[in-house]
Amino acid sequence: xxxxxxxxxxxxxxxxxxxxxxxxxxxxxxxxxxxxxxxxxxxxxxxxxxxxxxxxxxxxxxxxxxxxxxxxxxxxxxxxxxxxxxxxxxxxxxxxxxxxxxxxxxxxxxxxxxxxxxxxxxxxxxxxxxxxxxxxxxxxxxxxxxxxxxxxxxxxxxxxxxxxxxxxxxxxxxxxxxxxxxxxxxxxxxxxxxxxxxxxxxxxxxxxxxxxxxxxxxxxxxxxxxxxxxxxxxxxxxxxxxxxxxxxxxxxxxxxxxxxxxxxxxxxxxxxxxxxxxxxxxxxxxxxxxxxxxxxxxxxxxxxxxxxxxxxxxxxxxxxxxxxxxxxxxxxxxxxxxxxxxxxxx
Amino acid sequence: xxxxxxxxxxxxxxxxxxxxxxxxxxxxxxxxxxxxxxxxxxxxxxxxxxxxxxxxxxxxxxxxxxxxxxxxxxxxxxxxxxxxxxxxxxxxxxxxxxxxxxxxxxxxxxxxxxxxxxxxxxxxxxxxxxxxxxxxxxxxxxxxxxxxxxxxxxxxxxxxxxxxxxxxxxxxxxxxxxxxxxxxxxxxxxxxxxxxxxxxxxxxxxxxxxxxxxxxxxxxxxxxxxxxxxxxxxxxxxxxxxxxxxxxxxxxxxxxxxxxxxxxxxxxxxxxxxxxxxxxxxxxxxxxxxxxxxxxxxxxxxxxxxxxxxxxxxxxxxxxxxxxxxxxxxxxxxxxxxxxxxxxxxxxxxxxxxxxxxxxxxxxxxxxxxx
Numbered sequence: 001x002x003x004x005x006x007x008x009x010x011x012x013x014x015x016x017x018x019x020x021x022x023x024x025x026x027x028x029x030x031x032x033x034x035x036x037x038x039x040x041x042x043x044x045x046x047x048x049x050x051x052x053x054x055x056x057x058x059x060x061x062x063x064x065x066x067x068x069x070x071x072x073x074x075x076x077x078x079x080x081x082x083x084x085x086x087x088x089x090x091x092x093x094x095x096x097x098x099x100x101x102x103x104x105x106x107x108x109x110x111x112x113x114x115x116x117x118x119x120x121x122x123x124x125x126x127x128x129x130x131x132x133x134x135x136x137x138x139x140x141x142x143x144x145x146x147x148x149x150x151x152x153x154x155x156x157x158x159x160x161x162x163x164x165x166x167x168x169x170x171x172x173x174x175x176x177x178x179x180x181x182x183x184x185x186x187x188x189x190x191x192x193x194x195x196x197x198x199x200x201x202x203x204x205x206x207x208x209x210x211x212x213x214x215x216x217x218x219x220x221x222x223x224x225x226x227x228x229x230x231x232x233x234x235x236x237x238x239x240x241x242x243x244x245x246x247x248x249x250x251x252x253x254x255x256x257x258x259x260x261x262x263x264x265x266x267x268x269x270x271x272x273x274x275x276x277x278x279x280x281x282x283x284x285x286x287x288x289x290x291x292x293x294x295x296x297x298x299x300x301x302x303x304x305x306x307x308x309x310x311x312x313x314x315x316x317x318x319x320x321x322x323x324x325x326x327x328x329x330x331x332x333x334x335x336x337x338x339x340x341x342x343x344x345x346x
Numbered sequence: 347x348x349x350x351x352x353x354x355x356x357x358x359x360x361x362x363x364x365x366x367x368x369x370x371x372x373x374x375x376x377x378x379x380x381x382x383x384x385x386x387x388x389x390x391x392x393x394x395x396x397x398x399x400x401x402x403x404x405x406x407x408x409x410x411x412x413x414x415x416x417x418x419x420x421x422x423x424x425x426x427x428x429x430x431x432x433x434x435x436x437x438x439x440x441x442x443x444x445x446x447x448x449x450x451x452x453x454x455x456x457x458x459x460x461x462x463x464x465x466x467x468x469x470x471x472x473x474x475x476x477x478x479x480x481x482x483x484x485x486x487x488x489x490x491x492x493x494x495x496x497x498x499x500x501x502x503x504x505x506x507x508x509x510x511x512x513x514x515x516x517x518x519x520x521x522x523x524x525x526x527x528x529x530x531x532x533x534x535x536x537x538x539x540x541x542x543x544x545x546x547x548x549x550x551x552x553x554x555x556x557x558x559x560x561x562x563x564x565x566x567x568x569x570x571x572x573x574x575x576x577x578x579x580x581x582x583x584x585x586x587x588x589x590x591x592x593x594x595x596x597x598x599x600x601x602x603x604x605x606x607x608x609x610x611x612x613x614x615x616x617x618x619x620x621x622x623x624x625x626x627x628x629x630x631x632x633x634x635x636x637x638x639x640x641x642x643x644x645x646x647x648x649x650x651x652x653x654x655x656x657x658x659x660x661x662x663x664x665x666x667x668x669x670x671x672x673x674x675x676x677x678x679x680x681x682x683x684x685x686x687x688x689x690x691x692x693x694x695x696x697x698x699x700x701x702x703x704x705x706x707x708x709x710x711x712x713x714x715x716x717x
Contacts, residue, residue: 078487126682131426131487132632136677139625143670150665151378269491276488312503319492319499326492327484 026291033294041305049294049301050181054189056300057286057293058254059084059264061192062247063271064278064285065199069240070116071280072203073233074216074338076130079119079137081268083241087112087248089145092161092259093152095252101162104253109245115141116241120234127342146261153259163257164188186254188246193286195243200282212236216336219343229343247271266319273322280335288325295321356640360633362686363679364647371672375664384662392657393650399657401539405611407649409434409620411548412603413627414634414641414648415555416472416596421636422559423592424572429475429490430600431624432497435617437468437601439501441608442615443509445524456527457609464605465598471497472597473590480586486593494624501617511614520616530610542610549642551599556638558595568592600627622670626652629677648673 038046063080070077091108095101115137122133164186167173173183182190203209214222215232223229247267252259270292277291278284299314372382393403413430420427427433441464444456451459475489505519512522533541559565570578571588579585603623608615630648634640655669679686686692 122678122682126684128678128681132677132681135428135625135628136674136681139629139670139677140674142625143667143672143674146667147374147665147671148378150667151380266491266495269488273488273492276485310503310507312499312506316496316499319495322492323478323484323489326488327478327482 026287030291030294037301045301045305047177047180048304049297050177051185052297052300053290053293054181054185054193055255055293056296057289058189058192059247059250059267060271060274060289060292061196061286062188062243062250063268064274064289065192065195065282066116066240066244066247067272067275068199068203068280068282068285069243070237071275071339072216072336073212073236074219074336074341074343075120075123075233075237076134076340077116077119077237077240078131078134078269078272079115079141080134080244080271081264081266082134082138082141083112083115083244084248084251084264084268085141085145085262086115087245088251088263089149089248089259091245091249092157092252093148095161095163096153096157099162101164101253104162105246105249108249108253109242112245112248113238113241116238116244117234119241120237123342124230124233124237127344130340130342142262145259149259149261157258161252161257163252164254188250188254191246195246196282196286203282213336216338219338219341220346223343223345229345233343244268270318270322273326276335277325291325292318292321356635358692359683359686360635360644360680362690362692363633363676366679366686366689367672367675370675371668374671375668380664381662385658385664385668388658388661389651389654391654391661393654398538399653401534401541403646403650403653404541404545405649406652407645408542408544408548408606408610409603409623410627410630410645410648410652411545411641412551412599412606413623414630414645415551415638416599416603417627417631418634418636418638418641419555419559419568419599420592420596421631422572423568423588423596424575425476425479425486425589425592425596427472427475427490427593427596427600428487428624428628429472429493429597430603430627431620431622432490432494433468433471433597433600434604434620434623435494435497435501436471436604437464437598438604438608438615438620439504439509439521440464440467440601441605442521442524445528445609446522446614448528449525451527453527456525457530460524460528460609461602461605464601464608466601468601468604469594469598472600473594476590476593479593480589498617505615505617518616521614523614524609528609529613530606540611542606544606544610547602547606548645551602552638552642555599559638564588564591600624603627626673629673632677633680 034046034049037049063084066080066083067077087108090111091104094107095104098104118140119133119137122128122136123130166184166186167190169183173179175183182193203212211222211227211232215227215229219229222232248264251263271289274288274292275285277288278286295318298317299311302309302314303311368386372386375382375385392399394400413434416430416433417427441460444460444463448456448459471493474493475484475486478484478489479486502519505521509521510516511520530542530544532539533543533545557565559569567578567583567588568591570581570583571585571592575585578588604615604620607619612619626648630641630644633644633647634642651669651673655666658664658669659666
């Protein structure tokens with residue numbers, strides 16, 4: 001018994017060590033790159049790369065947190081992309097008609113949560129293969145948003161969408177470096193960072209989180225001790241959907257004040273990859289999201305610096321990086337044990 | 347006796363799924379202020395209502411057969427190939443390139459060469475996620491999706507620059523026309539019918555895939571790996587090698603989907619031609635229950651929807667996108683037959699409720715590395 005525990009502890013600590021080693025390697029690569037750009041193009045370039053990184057990482061972070069909420073409870077979620085797109089559209093639609101950014105945000109959250117509810121119904125109640133259910137969400141989102149967009153805004157959307165302004169957190173935004181990078185962002189960018197801490201705390205420090213993880217690792221055991229597996233899964237998947245709603249709102253209410261079909265452009269899938277790279281932990285996923293954020297910030301910075309590379313090739317960077325990272329990391333990443341398996345109550 | 351009953355059960359869920367999805371689509375159209383009658387009249391006229399529409403439907407069916415077979419084959423091997431979109435794109439690019447850049451090769455040889463290029467390049471593109479899955483454990487769902495974006499961006503770059511038609515009269519990003527010697531002849535002499543030999547090749551491809559899966563050692567290995575990789579490994583089958591082969595063949599079939607549109611229909615390639623084929627192909631495969639012969643009618647249905655939707659939009663001003671909603675709904679009902687049973691108060695035997703992907707469960711393999 002003790003031997004077993006000792007063995008497990010050892011496995012745990014080498015896993016921990018390897019994780020930190022990876023964090024160290026990746027962040028030193030990042031720091032070296034940033035210093036190099038700083039030397040080459042001046043500190044202003046480095047500053048702008050870091051600022052854009054935080055901005056670009058925002059929807060990826062939300063997407064990754066969506067995945068974590070869902071998969072920690074045992075439901076694979078590849079429908080994040082569709083949830084983001086749905087939220088982006090409905091946030092935009094309500095924003096255009098009401099001129100009220102908070103109502104728009106609410107619409108984004110609710111619409112995305114409803115898509116998540118559909119995913120939950122299909123995969124938990126009807127036990128549809130969770131990957132197929134996620135694919136359904138993605139196709140449905142493209143259809144609904146494309147249809148409504150054309151039906152409602154054929155002649156272009158009416159003007160007056162109320163988008164979120166840039167924040168200026170008093171005191172903090174005047175700090176050197178940290179101020180412009182973190183505290184002159186728009187509200188959702190900051191919300192994403194706060195949410196990383198909230199999800200981490202909920203998952204690892206509360207009873208709810210313990211139950212969630214129990215259901216994701218061993219639903220039968222959780223059921224035996226009185227946890228309602230279906231309820232836990234439903235609520236977590238829908239909360240994940242609400243978080244994706246924030247991510248979708250980023251596209252239309254914070255990034256650019258208009259909607260385009262397919263505008264999420266794979267960000268949901270990149271968020272999913274960030275979740276895997278971050279080993280299903282909020283902080284790990286956030287780190288990965290920042291890495292992908294850098295990959296998106298570099299092309300932007302290159303354009304600002306007037307470096308002429310075909311944009312289609314530069315914009316490949318996040319996708320290629322995702323492949324490299326997933327291929328390099330996932331072999332050692334372990335998902336929740338019951339991830340992807342429908343639960344049938346005995 | 348049991349034969350026809352099995353057929354009936356196999357048909358009843360997809361047929362009811364399609365009917366239900368169209369009914370819900372009608373409700374959506376009515377709610378958003380469109381005319382359901384005009385919309386579905388247009389859909390019918392544009393898909394099967396006239397000889398010319400049938401020809402157009404068959405034209406649109408061809409890539410769906412190949413795309414659907416690509417997804418179905420991967421399903422059988424336990425792999426979810428969401429990368430058909432990208433494989434179609436690179437296949438079409440390769441075929442177009444061989445079609446316009448290689449000259450001096452006579453008719454059938456040049457055509458075969460062009461199609462082969464699409465098959466091989468699509469296959470290589472598909473083999474990448476297979477290889478990464480087999481040797482690093484990277485889940486094919488993520489890698490194939492990422493490769494879709496890579497393919498689309500690369501195509502956009504190539505079509506706008508290195509592969510763009512040199513003809514100054516051509517302003518948009520497309521390749522030069524493929525030479526006469528690389529074109530697939532039309533099936534009918536009358537030029538108003540655009541249906542080409544691709545549809546015949548599609549039927550052949552379904553037979554070949556069925557034969558491969560059911561009658562060859564490789565097919566047996568593929569099905570075994572798909573049903574239970576551990577058992578396959580225990581039986582001495584190389585799971586890694588089979589994974590790479592399945593993904594390569596799947597990508598090759600997808601490549602042909604793009605290639606045939608180039609040599610049979612448009613005679614050049616522009617990215618918009620194949621946009622959306624990939625995700626539709628997944629639905630085609632699921633609707634066809636991952637059976638090569640099941641893929642044929644479902645490809646015909648999707649071809650009809652694609653061909654009819656243009657006429658629908660013209661007649662009723664209903665945006666084409668509603669078809670995508672209908673397709674997603676079809677997919678929901680096919681994937682969750684319990685819903686259909688519940689809606690129609692049916693009593694079905696177990697085999698009619700078998701998962702649309704056969705014995706394979708993808709979710710369960712999520713993020714787990716093959717070791």
